[in-house]
Amino acid sequence: MNTNNPVKLLVVDDEPHIADLVATVAKYEGWQAVTAGSGEAALREASAFHPDIVVLDIMLPDLNGFTVLDRLRESGTMVPVVFLTAKDGTADRIAGLTRGGDDYLVKPFSVEELMARLRAVLRRSTGPAWQHSVLRVADLSLDEDTREVRRGDRLVTLTPTEYELLRYLMRRSPGVLTKAQILDHVWEYDFGGKSNVVELVISHLRRKLDTEAEPLIHTVRGVGYVVRQAAR
Structure with a gap:
C-alpha cells in the first residue's frame, strides 16, 4: 500500500x-x-x-x-x-x-x-517506518525494508499478521514473550479469552518455517513463546 x-x-x-x-x-x-x-x-x-x-x-x-x-x-x-x-x-x-x-x-x-x-x-x-535492518536468528532472516522472510535460501510468504508476530518475536529474541504481550502488540486489543488466535498464528508460522529445518519457534510452558536456537 x-x-x-x-x-x-x-x-x-x-x-x-x-x-x-x-x-x-x-x-x-x-x-x-x-x-x-x-x-x-x-x-x-x-x-x-x-x-x-x-x-x-x-x-x-x-x-x-x-x-x-x-x-x-x-x-x-x-x-x-x-x-x-x-x-x-x-x-x-x-x-x-x-x-x-x-x-x-x-x-x-x-x-x-x-x-x-x-x-x-x-x-x-x-509496518512502521523502522530504520532499515535485517533481523536474524540462526538461518532465519527478516528484512524490515523489503519485508522478505527467508529460512536459509527459501523465501517464505507470510500474511501481514504472521509477519508482524514473527518480527516481534525476532526483535525480542532470545527473550520470551507472553500471550498477553503478543496480543497487545500485534492485535492492539484483547480477545477476552474467546480465541486461541495466538496459538493459531504460531502454528501457521511453525508450518511455514520449522517443518523442513531445525525448529526455531519454541513454547515455554506457562510463559509464552520465543524464537531462538535450541540449547545444545
Missing part, C-alpha cells in the same frame, strides 16, 4: 445496507471504497480495484468467504482480509484465521470497531 494515496477498501457482503454503511464510513475517513454482494463479484472487484484491505462476509449467496479468500491467495495477492461472521462460534473464527485471514468480527458489529480493526491490520501490513 502506498501511504501517500487513500486506502482502497473492498467490502463484500450480500446485505447491501451493511456493505453501503461500511463503505460510506470509510469514505468519510478519506478512503476509497467499493462493494460487492457475492463471491464472484468480489473476485472481479479485487482484480479491477486492487484493494489494500478487504472486509469479507463468510456467508455469501454463491462462493463462501473462505473460498473467496482461497481464490485471492491462489491469484498471488496477500491483501489483508477481515472476516465478518454471523456466528459467534469458535469454528468460524478458527477457520477464518487458519485460511489466512488477518482478523474477524462477529455480527452484529459496531462500524467504529470495524474501522479500528481495519486500521490496526493496515498498520501490521505496512
Whole structure:
C-alpha cells in the first residue's frame, strides 16, 4: 500500500445496507471504497480495484468467504482480509484465521470497531517506518525494508499478521514473550479469552518455517513463546 494515496477498501457482503454503511464510513475517513454482494463479484472487484484491505462476509449467496479468500491467495495477492461472521462460534473464527485471514468480527458489529480493526491490520501490513535492518536468528532472516522472510535460501510468504508476530518475536529474541504481550502488540486489543488466535498464528508460522529445518519457534510452558536456537 502506498501511504501517500487513500486506502482502497473492498467490502463484500450480500446485505447491501451493511456493505453501503461500511463503505460510506470509510469514505468519510478519506478512503476509497467499493462493494460487492457475492463471491464472484468480489473476485472481479479485487482484480479491477486492487484493494489494500478487504472486509469479507463468510456467508455469501454463491462462493463462501473462505473460498473467496482461497481464490485471492491462489491469484498471488496477500491483501489483508477481515472476516465478518454471523456466528459467534469458535469454528468460524478458527477457520477464518487458519485460511489466512488477518482478523474477524462477529455480527452484529459496531462500524467504529470495524474501522479500528481495519486500521490496526493496515498498520501490521505496512509496518512502521523502522530504520532499515535485517533481523536474524540462526538461518532465519527478516528484512524490515523489503519485508522478505527467508529460512536459509527459501523465501517464505507470510500474511501481514504472521509477519508482524514473527518480527516481534525476532526483535525480542532470545527473550520470551507472553500471550498477553503478543496480543497487545500485534492485535492492539484483547480477545477476552474467546480465541486461541495466538496459538493459531504460531502454528501457521511453525508450518511455514520449522517443518523442513531445525525448529526455531519454541513454547515455554506457562510463559509464552520465543524464537531462538535450541540449547545444545
